[in-house]
Amino acid sequence: MAWDFSTEPEFQDQLDWVDEFCRTEVEPLDLVFPGAAYSRDPKAKALADPLKQQVKDRGLWALFLDRDLGGPGFGQLKLALLNEILGRYRSAPVVFGTAAPDTGNMEMLAAYGTEEQKDRWLKPLMNQEIFSAYSMTEPQGGSDPSLFKTHATRDGDEWVINGEKWFTSAGARADIIFVMCTNGMFVVPRESPGVNIMEFPALHNHIRYENVRVPADHLLGPEDGAKVLAQRRLGGGRIHHAMRTVAQVKLAFDIMCERALSRQSHGKVIAEHQMVQEMIADSYAEINMLRLLVLWTAWTIDNTSTRESRTQIAACKYTCAKVLREVSYRALHTLGSLGTTDLMPLQAMFAGAPTMAIADGVDEVHKVTVARNVLKGYAPHPGLWPTEYIPAKREEARKKYEAVIAADPALAAWADAAARHRLPRF
Numbered sequence: 001m002a003w004d005f006s007t008e009p010e011f012q013d014q015l016d017w018v019d020e021f022c023r024t025e026v027e028p029l030d031l032v033f034p035g036a037a038y039s040r041d042p043k044a045k046a047l048a049d050p051l052k053q054q055v056k057d058r059g060l061w062a063l064f065l066d067r068d069l070g071g072p073g074f075g076q077l078k079l080a081l082l083n084e085i086l087g088r089y090r091s092a093p094v095v096f097g098t099a100a101p102d103t104g105n106m107e108m109l110a111a112y113g114t115e116e117q118k119d120r121w122l123k124p125l126m127n128q129e130i131f132s133a134y135s136m137t138e139p140q141g142g143s144d145p146s147l148f149k150t151h152a153t154r155d156g157d158e159w160v161i162n163g164e165k166w167f168t169s170a171g172a173r174a175d176i177i178f179v180m181c182t183n184g185m186f187v188v189p190r191e192s193p194g195v196n197i198m199e200f201p202a203l204h205n206h207i208r209y210e211n212v213r214v215p216a217d218h219l220l221g222p223e224d225g226a227k228v229l230a231q232r233r234l235g236g237g238r239i240h241h242a243m244r245t246v247a248q249v250k251l252a253f254d255i256m257c258e259r260a261l262s263r264q265s266h267g268k269v270i271a272e273h274q275m276v277q278e279m280i281a282d283s284y285a286e287i288n289m290l291r292l293l294v295l296w297t298a299w300t301i302d303n304t305s306t307r308e309s310r311t312q313i314a315a316c317k318y319t320c321a322k323v324l325r326e327v328s329y330r331a332l333h334t335l336g337s338l339g340t341t342d343l344m345p346l347q348a349m350f351a352g353a354p355t356m357a358i359a360d361g362v363d364e365v366h367k368v369t370v371a372r373n374v375l376k377g378y379a380p381h382p383g384l385w386p387t388e389y390i391p392a393k394r395e396e397a398r399k400k401y402e403a404v405i406a407a408d409p410a411l412a413a414w415a416d417a418a419a420r421h422r423l424p425r426f
């Protein structure tokens, strides 16, 4: 029987270790020295690097990459189970060498880079010796890539890039930026002359590329191949976000349930009020629907490819934002005034839901993808009525019983009555 929801014991041991390690090592670092895991400051590194080393010693570094590229080669399903833990903690992905936007960029390099490009950028990215950013969205167009204008012109042994990008996350701190041009994907060192980073927005940078020169070998993948590379990058990134969202909604749920059992109102714990029970029951079902969708998608990627799983990935993408919005709202509501403060993580989680519906492509576009792909499996009904139109189906089915109907008047009366939607008593 292949439909199996159990986890093999050796891997469960790994999951248990990750759970314990995150609670005892990663969360305290997050709470006392927020941002330390990302920092290049030597004092911060002295705190975070030993944790990263423990992850490496355990064979869990760069979880998303195959074995030949230096990762553990777990595949997406195991990664999903791990990310259900990591997603609870702000800096766990970086402590495990699996943080966006580097992961997606590394996947692009792994899939399309030449050996020389992999040596130059993939290995240092994996070791967090350098960091990267991804520059695709432009101020005049985000959802529709046909509106992008940034272009590279060949000049001898170099490409000259001109254009304007917006919302390049972590662009200001990146060493290299993957810049999507109308005619290819380019790796641009951030310190190249002409990479002009605006002051705002602070985290998701607005960048003007003004006559930026890069050597010819900074083109990643084929010329004119940027869209294919972008799909590869974004597909992987979206499913990883979805895995981490499962962790977030489970955290919200845990907080809600604990509080429901702790808080008294009108003579009983609030868990005994039916409307609180309804919030818990709805959240339980929605979290598990999301979780199963994500795990099934991960399994499908492992058994086919990211490209062949794009309908499911798109469905995960917009379901995440919806479940996060609903569950974090209910959890926040269950905590009353406390839920609205930054003494609990629920307000930030709820505020993050609209962002999740926009980042990595707006939900509408993903819904269009799902509807279009799903509709490929259907055809219009051939006549006036839908295929499931009951009178026509009954007429057809009646032919199967022609002989018994002809032989027995009682059965004929039964069939006639059913056709008139009036069942006689037998």
Ligand SMILES: Cc1cc2nc3c(=O)[nH]c(=O)nc-3n(C[C@H](O)[C@H](O)[C@H](O)COP(=O)(O)OP(=O)(O)OC[C@H]3O[C@@H](n4cnc5c(N)ncnc54)[C@H](O)[C@@H]3O)c2cc1C
Pocket: 101, 133, 134, 135, 136, 137, 141, 142, 143, 144, 166, 167, 168, 169, 170, 204, 355, 358, 359, 360, 361, 362, 363, 364, 365, 368
């Ligand atoms: C936190 C965060 C991080 C990001 N990081 C990066 C990054 O690192 N690199 C990068 O390049 N980009 C990044 N982005 C940008 C992101 O990819 C874009 O925001 C996204 O693609 C949408 O583009 P837009 O913001 O221009 O929205 P628009 O394209 O202007 O869409 C606005 C609204 O128009 C409607 N709409 C648009 N198209 C359709 C359609 N086809 N059907 C129906 N309705 C539609 C929707 O209601 C949509 O919400 C990030 C965004 C966020 C929020």
